[in-house]
Amino acid sequence: MLIVQVFVHVVPEHVDAFIAASEANAAASREEPGVVRFDLLREEGATDRFVLLEIYRTDEDPARHKETAHYATWKTAVEPWMASPRKSVKYRALSPADPASWKSA
């Protein structure tokens, strides 16, 4: 299991469009067999800062995600709306250790 957080800073006038595009991307991504969770968060008190919290079954699944049509659509749409380059950080789960428990209830 691999956890990826993408920290995103969006130009204020494109925030609503970013949310709509990212919700559509998240919904489609959750249908991928390699995706355990795909969540969208907004930083409290910062309307233009977001986190994509992506949990993949294996180390190969992020690359498969990037081959999908919905990812390409999302990337093309949102790239011009970034206030600064987005930052992606990978994590491993220490606790809970059981990958099954990372799924959505």
Next chain:
Amino acid sequence: MLIVQVFVHVVPEHVDAFIAASEANAAASREEPGVVRFDLLREEGATDRFVLLEIYRTDEDPARHKETAHYATWKTAVEPWMASPRKSVKYRALSPADPASWKSA
């Protein structure tokens, strides 16, 4: 629902003790009625960088968590092991919107 991420940088020689203390704190925290999830992540490629991913039912629940004995035990133990001050950032869930879906499977 309120999501809190605590970004932690630990002095290398205390990493194992930090993990043990944080796993114990996470296990006890999951028993709190106000805690939806309480997860421990380690940054890939950085053995000394961690994230506590804490999901609370209401805005009042983080304060209740800080009143527990297990939190006090954890804080007292780990505070001297920090390589730099830990950083806490609050988030709101945009997607999935249903709080029930943020629970562990």
